Amino acid sequence: QQQVRQSPQSLTVWEGETAILNCSYEDSTFDYFPWYWQFPRESPALLIAIRPVSNKKEDGRFTIFFNKREKKLSLHITDSQPGDSATYFCAASPNTGYQNFYFGKGTSLTVIP
Amino acid sequence: AQTIHQWPVAEIKAVGSPLSLGCTIKGKSSPNLYWYWQATGGTLQQLFYSITVGQVESVVQLNLSASRPKDDQFILSTEKLLLSHSGFYLCAWSRGGGNTGQLYFGEGSKLTVL
Incomplete structure (x- = not known):
């Protein structure tokens, strides 16, 4: 059973537009939600993360919106840049020591100049 | 600063042959360690984790084993x-004891099985 689901599978936006990447999860014990981005032939790197005590986390052009009741979150990338083109993974970890991380299947984002 | 190094960078192996991939973390004592597998264009599947020397927990069975010597x-x-078994193998670490949950990945090892 897929614990973390992402949509869309791929997304194309024009430079300057806002890209919205969606994520949902099953397990209510999840309490840490990092987003990782991965460029071709590179390993994933942490982009931004949120815990359920907040419903919003901002870091520059990247914002996570979190809805605990619906078990959904989304990553908004404002003023998208061609350099933002990458695969974005939503992940989740339960509040039992963070030994297990569950990743979604990823959203491939392409930003057209 | 902490560094994580994986070896080899890439391997081409025959079906039925043995495999050993390694990972070393420098600059951090007692980290939590993880192995992940990623199929080409796919998601990250956690394989193993370890919170201390000699102790490894399996997350999914893929006819692989892990050790922390x-x-x-x-x-x-x-x-x-x-x-x-073909794919991209990623070693990662996180802070142990009071773990914040942040994972740091190595550069990965690309495995092609023919």
Whole structure:
């Protein structure tokens, strides 16, 4: 059973537009939600993360919106840049020591100049 | 600063042959260590994690095994490779004891099984 689901599978936006990447999860014990981005032939790197005590986390052009009741979150990338083109993974970890991380299947984002 | 190094960078192996991939973390004592597998264009599947030397927990069975012989070293191995083992293997670490949950990935090892 897929614990973390992402949509869309791929997304194309024009430079300057806002890209919205969606994520949902099953397990209510999840309490840490990092987003990782991965460029071709590179390993994933942490982009931004949120815990359920907040419903919003901002870091520059990247914002996570979190809805605990619906078990959904989304990553908004404002003023998208061609350099933002990458695969974005939503992940989740339960509040039992963070030994297990569950990743979604990823959203491939392409930003057209 | 902490560094994580994986070896080899890439391997081409025959079905049925053995495999050993390694990972070393420098600059961090007693980290939590993880092995992840990623099929080409796919998601990250956690394989193993370890919170201390000699202790490894399996998350999913893929005919692979892992060991942590030293505090800073994590080894992934199998005696017989399958075609389905092809992919990108990523070692990662996180802070142990009071773990914040942040994962730091190594540069990965690309495995092609023919």
